[in-house]
Amino acid sequence: MNLPTAHPLIDEATLTIVVCHILDSKTATLGEWHSEAIAHHIINNVTAGLQRITGIANNGSEQLSWSVILKILHLQPENAGSIFNSSQDPTHWNYWQREALIYTSGMLDNLTGDLVAPRCFGITEPSANVVWLWLEDIQGSSGSTWTMERFGLAARHLGYLQGSYVMAQSLPYEPWLSRGWHRAWVSNIDNTALEAWREPAVWQHPLLKEIFSPDIGDRVMDLWSDRHILLDAVDKAPHTLCHFDITPNNLFSRHNPDGNDQTVLIDWSFVGYGVLGEDIINLVLDSVFLLFVNGSSLIPLEKLVLEGYLTGLRSAGWNGDERIVRFTYAALAALHFGLIAGRLLKLVQNESRHSWLEQRFGRTFDEIITSRAIAITHGLELADEARLLLPSLFVIN
Numbered sequence: 001m002n003l004p005t006a007h008p009l010i011d012e013a014t015l016t017i018v019v020c021h022i023l024d025s026k027t028a029t030l031g032e033w034h035s036e037a038i039a040h041h042i043i044n045n046v047t048a049g050l051q052r053i054t055g056i057a058n059n060g061s062e063q064l065s066w067s068v069i070l071k072i073l074h075l076q077p078e079n080a081g082s083i084f085n086s087s088q089d090p091t092h093w094n095y096w097q098r099e100a101l102i103y104t105s106g107m108l109d110n111l112t113g114d115l116v117a118p119r120c121f122g123i124t125e126p127s128a129n130v131v132w133l134w135l136e137d138i139q140g141s142s143g144s145t146w147t148m149e150r151f152g153l154a155a156r157h158l159g160y161l162q163g164s165y166v167m168a169q170s171l172p173y174e175p176w177l178s179r180g181w182h183r184a185w186v187s188n189i190d191n192t193a194l195e196a197w198r199e200p201a202v203w204q205h206p207l208l209k210e211i212f213s214p215d216i217g218d219r220v221m222d223l224w225s226d227r228h229i230l231l232d233a234v235d236k237a238p239h240t241l242c243h244f245d246i247t248p249n250n251l252f253s254r255h256n257p258d259g260n261d262q263t264v265l266i267d268w269s270f271v272g273y274g275v276l277g278e279d280i281i282n283l284v285l286d287s288v289f290l291l292f293v294n295g296s297s298l299i300p301l302e303k304l305v306l307e308g309y310l311t312g313l314r315s316a317g318w319n320g321d322e323r324i325v326r327f328t329y330a331a332l333a334a335l336h337f338g339l340i341a342g343r344l345l346k347l348v349q350n351e352s353r354h355s356w357l358e359q360r361f362g363r364t365f366d367e368i369i370t371s372r373a374i375a376i377t378h379g380l381e382l383a384d385e386a387r388l389l390l391p392s393l394f395v396i397n
Contacts, residue, residue: 010035010053010070014124018134019057021121022066031056031063035070044084046096046269048072048130052137067137068121073100073269075129083188090176093184093244099269100131101176108268112164113256115157115263138264143251144292150253151287152304155280157263159312162240162276167317171241171273178272181244182234186227186335193342194220205348207366211373219380220341223334230331230386233394234275237328238320242274246283248292276318277328280309285337285375291361295374327393331386337379344372 012030020028033055040050051070056063075096078085086096100123102108108117118136125131143154165171196202197217203209213219243250245267252264284302287293293301306329310322347353347369354365361368
């Protein structure tokens with residue numbers, strides 16, 4: 001029976017089919033069930049909401065418990081204030097139906113045993129421009145609680161998977177897989193906000209004076225000038241399938257049926273064609289930017305992740321020049337995080353957003369900005385490394 005707290009739009013006929021898939025039963029019937037909204041901060045406009053639905057099913061003489069995650073995707077009108085607007089273009093980096101399509105394609109069924117996606121028990125379309133994904137309720141430890149060593153293991157699992165695609169010399173082709181993800185990201189950056197770092201008035205803010213070097217304006221504009229050179233060089237690296245959003249809140253760890261460590265990666269809405277080293281950017285720098293890892297641990301975390309990722313690549317049979325991976329990581333981390341400096345400056349200057357940020361992260365505004373500044377500054381340092389590596393690896397016209 002549907003309890004009053006259940007989502008009013010969930011019909012029992014659909015839910016019964018989903019539960020039968022979960023329990024691998026053709027005859028299971030619903031008992032009591034209820035749904036509860038999962039509290040989360042929606043950044044990407046593609047996601048309309050998340051629900052955890054739990055209940056009891058009658059299966060012959062047995063009563064079995066079950067649970068499922070309902071993820072609601074929708075196409076939203078463009079919001080001028082958002083950088084995560086959804087799109088109807090299948091090749092767009094934020095195509096709204098991509099996650100549903102990756103599940104129906106069966107592509108996620110063929111991942112390695114060490115890195116997997118949640119199982120999908122059904123996909124329904126309750127109305128126009130709305131899709132519901134009925135996904136496995138992962139029982140495991142969230143990446144937000146991981147030790148540093150567990151990040152390294154996840155990187156090894158990822159390296160093995162992406163190295164396997166390179167060694168197979170064949171990537172899956174689907175017209176809806178994203179292309180040029182970081183080119184699109186960089187193209188959306190407001191360079192006038194970067195130029196604002198050169199204005200003397202910026203340095204009247206005590207926090208900015210404390211956490212940034214006075215030459216940041218020149219450094220971000222130099223990086224902006226080099227963006228096409230770096231992106232062109234990155235395109236020459238070995239191509240693989242990328243997730244593009246591997247952050248701690250999209251990761252879980254658990255044990256597989258054999259008792260071995262397994263990494264579960266959720267939220268496949270950006271998936272598409274990328275290069276080796278591209279996916280570990282967020283795993284390192286977003287962990288600090290989003291306050292999952294203390295900024296003082298950034299360099300040790302980076303070392304563990306890079307070593308783990310390269311170990312995974314070698315295990316998959318890839319014996320290429322590891323400097324290529326280091327270059328793609330450095331170049332794209334610089335472009336992704338170094339150029340966020342403009343957005344951070346706007347955020348500091350917009351005092352109406354400060355209390356909202358403090359409520360979201362449960363930290364003071366100064367702590368939030370300081371952590372982000374560490375990621376941005378390191379991104380700019382990685383730009384210098386990328387510039388040094390580039391001439392020895394690629395010829396760029």
